[in-house]
Amino acid sequence: MRIQLSKYIFISCLIAFTSIVSHATVIDTTKVRITKKVKKTTAEIIGDIPGEILKLPFYILDFSIEQITFHTPMKNVLSWIGTPRPAAFYTPVAGYNSSAGFKYGISFKFQDVYSKNDYFKTKIYYSTNKYQSYQIKTRSKDFFTKDFGFDFYFRYKKRPREDFFGVSNQSVAHMSANYNLENTEVKTQLLYNAYEQADFSFILGYLSTNLYNGENPDLPGDLDSITSNTDYHLADGNLDDSRFITYGMEIEYDLRNNKGQPSSGTHLISQLIRYRGVGLSDDLRFSKYSIDVRQYLHLWKNRIIALRAVVNRLNAYKNNTKATPIYILSSLGGKDYLRGYSSGRFVDNDFALFSVEYRYPIHDFLDLFLFHDQARVYGNLTDEEFFTNWKSSFGGGMRIWKSDEVKAVFQIGKSNEATKLYLEMEAVW
Amino acid sequence: MKRLILLLFIMVIALQLSCAHNPHINPEGPFWKDDDTKAIPEPEYDEPSLIWLSFQRTTTDQLFELLDIDRNIRKISGKPTQAKNSNCYDEVPNSSWFTNRHGHPDTRLSPEEIKQGLQRTKGPDTSGVWKVFRPKVGGATPGFWIEDIHGDQYIIKFDPLFNAEMATAAAAIGSRYFYACGYNTPQETIVFWNPDKLEIKKGATIKGKNGKRPLTMTDIDSILSMVNHEPDGSIRSLASLNIGNVKGPFMYKGTKDDDPNDWCPHEHRRELRGLYVIGSLVNHYDLKDHNSMDVYVGEPGQGYLKHYLMDFGSILGSDGKGDKHPRKGYANMFDLRDILVTSFTLGLKSWAWQNSLGPRYSSIGYFESDIFEPNKFDPIIPNPAFEQMTYQDAYWGAKIVMSFTEEDLIALIDAGQYSNPEAKAYLLKTLKERQRKIGNYWFDKINPLDFPELSQSSETINIKFHDLAVEYGLEDDNAVYYYKLLNENNSIIHEATVSKTEIVLNVDQFDSGIRELQIFTERKGKDISKPVIFYLMKQYKNNVKIIGIEHPG
Numbered sequence: 001m002r003i004q005l006s007k008y009i010f011i012s013c014l015i016a017f018t019s020i021v022s023h024a025t026v027i028d029t030t031k032v033r034i035t036k037k038v039k040k041t042t043a044e045i046i047g048d049i050p051g052e053i054l055k056l057p058f059y060i061l062d063f064s065i066e067q068i069t070f071h072t073p074m075k076n077v078l079s080w081i082g083t084p085r086p087a088a089f090y091t092p093v094a095g096y097n098s099s100a101g102f103k104y105g106i107s108f109k110f111q112d113v114y115s116k117n118d119y120f121k122t123k124i125y126y127s128t129n130k131y132q133s134y135q136i137k138t139r140s141k142d143f144f145t146k147d148f149g150f151d152f153y154f155r156y157k158k159r160p161r162e163d164f165f166g167v168s169n170q171s172v173a174h175m176s177a178n179y180n181l182e183n184t185e186v187k188t189q190l191l192y193n194a195y196e197q198a199d200f201s202f203i204l205g206y207l208s209t210n211l212y213n214g215e216n217p218d219l220p221g222d223l224d225s226i227t228s229n230t231d232y233h234l235a236d237g238n239l240d241d242s243r244f245i246t247y248g249m250e251i252e253y254d255l256r257n258n259k260g261q262p263s264s265g266t267h268l269i270s271q272l273i274r275y276r277g278v279g280l281s282d283d284l285r286f287s288k289y290s291i292d293v294r295q296y297l298h299l300w301k302n303r304i305i306a307l308r309a310v311v312n313r314l315n316a317y318k319n320n321t322k323a324t325p326i327y328i329l330s331s332l333g334g335k336d337y338l339r340g341y342s343s344g345r346f347v348d349n350d351f352a353l354f355s356v357e358y359r360y361p362i363h364d365f366l367d368l369f370l371f372h373d374q375a376r377v378y379g380n381l382t383d384e385e386f387f388t389n390w391k392s393s394f395g396g397g398m399r400i401w402k403s404d405e406v407k408a409v410f411q412i413g414k415s416n417e418a419t420k421l422y423l424e425m426e427a428v429w
Numbered sequence: 430m431k432r433l434i435l436l437l438f439i440m441v442i443a444l445q446l447s448c449a450h451n452p453h454i455n456p457e458g459p460f461w462k463d464d465d466t467k468a469i470p471e472p473e474y475d476e477p478s479l480i481w482l483s484f485q486r487t488t489t490d491q492l493f494e495l496l497d498i499d500r501n502i503r504k505i506s507g508k509p510t511q512a513k514n515s516n517c518y519d520e521v522p523n524s525s526w527f528t529n530r531h532g533h534p535d536t537r538l539s540p541e542e543i544k545q546g547l548q549r550t551k552g553p554d555t556s557g558v559w560k561v562f563r564p565k566v567g568g569a570t571p572g573f574w575i576e577d578i579h580g581d582q583y584i585i586k587f588d589p590l591f592n593a594e595m596a597t598a599a600a601a602i603g604s605r606y607f608y609a610c611g612y613n614t615p616q617e618t619i620v621f622w623n624p625d626k627l628e629i630k631k632g633a634t635i636k637g638k639n640g641k642r643p644l645t646m647t648d649i650d651s652i653l654s655m656v657n658h659e660p661d662g663s664i665r666s667l668a669s670l671n672i673g674n675v676k677g678p679f680m681y682k683g684t685k686d687d688d689p690n691d692w693c694p695h696e697h698r699r700e701l702r703g704l705y706v707i708g709s710l711v712n713h714y715d716l717k718d719h720n721s722m723d724v725y726v727g728e729p730g731q732g733y734l735k736h737y738l739m740d741f742g743s744i745l746g747s748d749g750k751g752d753k754h755p756r757k758g759y760a761n762m763f764d765l766r767d768i769l770v771t772s773f774t775l776g777l778k779s780w781a782w783q784n785s786l787g788p789r790y791s792s793i794g795y796f797e798s799d800i801f802e803p804n805k806f807d808p809i810i811p812n813p814a815f816e817q818m819t820y821q822d823a824y825w826g827a828k829i830v831m832s833f834t835e836e837d838l839i840a841l842i843d844a845g846q847y848s849n850p851e852a853k854a855y856l857l858k859t860l861k862e863r864q865r866k867i868g869n870y871w872f873d874k875i876n877p878l879d880f881p882e883l884s885q886s887s888e889t890i891n892i893k894f895h896d897l898a899v900e901y902g903l904e905d906d907n908a909v910y911y912y913k914l915l916n917e918n919n920s921i922i923h924e925a926t927v928s929k930t931e932i933v934l935n936v937d938q939f940d941s942g943i944r945e946l947q948i949f950t951e952r953k954g955k956d957i958s959k960p961v962i963f964y965l966m967k968q969y970k971n972n973v974k975i976i977g978i979e980h981p982g
């Protein structure tokens with residue numbers, strides 16, 4: 001019995017002893033750490049000094065941007081970029097080109113006004129160089145029946161610094177002059193949706209244009225002196241005011257996979273418009289036709305090659321006693337046709353243009369692109385050597401888009417004459 | 430002169446790198462609780478602008494980091510600033526931020542406890558009327574606040590119209606997962622209820638175009654028209670219990686000026702750094718400052734701030750409003766690094782997420798494990814704590830992630846109340862694969878020998894430890910462990926190789942100084958690992974004690 005008891009006592013002591021000397025990583029929350037604020041060591045403070053000096057400008061930037069982001073209009077702009085558009089909305093109009101300067105204005109769009117996908121849109125803008133534009137546009141593709149609709153367009157614009165370099169593909173850059181263009185256009189179109197991808201439209205319009213002396217103080221702007229200068233290759237009537245009734249038709253064939261941000265498919269727009277002079281231009285008649293084909297090739301993961309070919313032709317009637325006004329002629333230069341050259345840099349009856357763009361996404365709503373444009377004007381495209389004396393440019397830019405709609409395009413075009421910067425709130429193609 | 434300044438500067442940095450005391454040693458053993466719940470005056474509500482903070486985190490903070498010379502030198506020299514709140518066992522003590530609940534051998538939640546999560550109430554009582562007293566403001570989805578017949582207040586959130594179960598399941602799973610991991614989270618309950626239970630509480634208002642106006646049932650109906658209804662007319666929702674006196678989100682950087690308890694810069698908190706790894710398991714892309722909150726607990730003047738994670742509706746494949754974009758979780762919302770790389774390579778560099786096949790189940794959204802890489806996880810905006818994360822922080826997070834057994838994961842998934850068994854099976858498979866990748870990656874950076882247990886007899890000291898890579902099935906049980914015992918002069922007292930996770934030392938190898946037991950692991954087909962270091966010291970009555978654990982990275 002005694003042995004038994006001493007055995008139990010021994011085992012108990014052993015257990016007790018083992019428990020004293022055994023240590024596991026047991027969580028014992030009775031062991032409380034008295035915390036003290038972590039402070040930087042002297043070495044850390046000294047080590048931070050060069051960095052803090054370099055950061056100073058960014059502290060100022062931080063502060064400035066904080067003020068901007070707290071400002072309500074900026075919040076609204078940010079929310080506009082980030083959300084799908086409501087049925088009716090205002091959007092800012094902004095742009096820049098070297099002739100107009102900075103454009104600013106507002107646009108109001110009322111969607112689904114007659115039925116789904118119809119719209120009514122007004123747009124007003126001014127620019128720092130006194131350019132102005134007032135525009136109303138409304139479109140309903142199924143206003144009359146399921147396949148018949150209409151489009152109405154009115155625009156008044158005044159462009160006091162329109163560049164002019166003379167007529168012909170050989171015009172030279174340093175011969176630039178400028179004129180003030182005032183233009184009013186009313187156009188109605190009867191739309192016929194022939195089948196899913198093809199639209200036909202019949203066009204009837206009125207176009208009134210007045211020319212005044214240019215307002216760019218750095219360039220010749222007196223219309224009389226421009227007319228008399230033989231280097232511009234002008235003919236009688238080239239700088240006249242004019243009034244025209246226009247009529248014609250347009251075919252649009254659209255096989256793009258997405259209208260706002262296409263990555264594959266073809267898009268073709270062809271127009272034939274006849275101009276019949278009225279009033280002070282009643283001796284002028286001519287017709288213009290154009291074909292604009294865009295092809296989008298998806299390479300991989302939204303890397304896209306976009307190709308574009310445009311041919312514009314103008315046929316004046318043989319009985320015309322005066323030449324066609326320069327502002328009606330086909331012109332190259334600017335963001336739409338031949339980037340990297342001044343707007344209206346090359347003017348003549350016809351032109352041909354080829355563009356290639358490589359577009360690649362860098363973010364959900366950001367694309368970068370590189371482009372090459374090649375184009376020239378012709379007095380008569382069929383009579384001249386088609387492949388000689390082409391003008392070319394290259395460049396690149398960024399497209400901001402959301403909900404399959406391009407919201408802004410920033411691009412730089414470089415030619416052997418100039419480097420041009422373009423900022424627009426819409427995409428051309 | 431310039432050279433002299435440069436020389437002095439380099440000397441200061443070198444001094445700083447070499448003279449830091451070893452935080453892994455504490456003769457008293459590890460502290461397991463921080464005294465950061467002392468009574469403080471009630472702070473003001475403070476919430477910075479989300480737009481501004483996102484901009485700051487994405488741009489200026491990145492520039493500042495480039496200019497942080499001290500940090501860059503540390504990074505280059507392989508001595509990054511370690512977390513400042515870990516204890517001498519390289520673990521995180523309990524605090525107002527974190528509670529050790531899971532992931533430690535002697536502290537685990539059962540699958541039932543995981544499934545239950547935090548449960549202060551049983552959720553809103555559906556037997557009585559729900560009084561709507563406020564519409565929900567902010568967040569990705571619509572919702573409103575209700576008070577049930579017991580007077581408990583809940584915010585009611587819904588699933589997207591075309592993704593039944595997705596956001597509510599994500600939030601229910603997320604709140605339980607992060608709670609089990611140790612963080613403070615709100616109580617989130619999935620509840621099915623009938624719309625005819627709703628009433629407007631007297632005096633409830635809504636912000637209209639012309640200022641505040643009374644809230645009406647029409648307002649509620651317009652919210653309910655945007656949400657998914659069950660075939661029987663009931664609505665599945667997430668009820669989040671009102672957490673109390675919210676004082677705004679906590680920031681992942683710096684400390685809160687009006688909280689005297691806030692002693693450690695948040696970017697140097699291990700639980701916030703390691704949250705990167707913990708969040709990566711469930712693709713918690715939305716881990717930003719604004720998805721956190723500080724809550725004042727206690728009576729005014731007598732309470733303290735408790736720090737919560739919240740809003741888990743955007744974890745797994747959910748984006749709150751719909752399926753998660755495949756990029757989310759692999760790049761920041763506006764990832765300057767990715768944008769620059771893509772820009773300068775002209776788009777020739779593409780990213781794995783661009784091969785996404787899209788979501789397989791509408792109730793889960795886009796959640797996958799094939800292209801998941803544990804170190805490539807990216808939250809919505811750069812997170813300052815994550816950017817300070819060291820291998821040691823990641824290893825700590827990985828230990829918690831790996832501690833979830835299959836039964837634990839099933840319990841979490843069950844909390845989501847998915848109706849489709851295939852979706853549940855897919856989610857379990859995906860979580861297990863992601864978990865395995867996390868374990869493989871981070872345990873490869875740190876020698877995963879941990880949780881030593883020491884027992885001593887009069888002659889020998891027996892140290893057992895856990896090889897976590899083997900325990901979690903990441904490695905075969907064929908490793909050999911080479912160890913050496915060093916004295917304070919770094920002279921080897923004893924060295925040997927063992928094939929079991931147990932080392933026997935002689936007591937006479939110890940004097941009053943600190944001994945360093947370095948253990949290296951050699952696995953078949955792999956290079957010998959970095960060591961894990963157990964610091965040992967003979968103390969009262971010749972008892973040898975583990976006074977520190979270090980996992981060099």
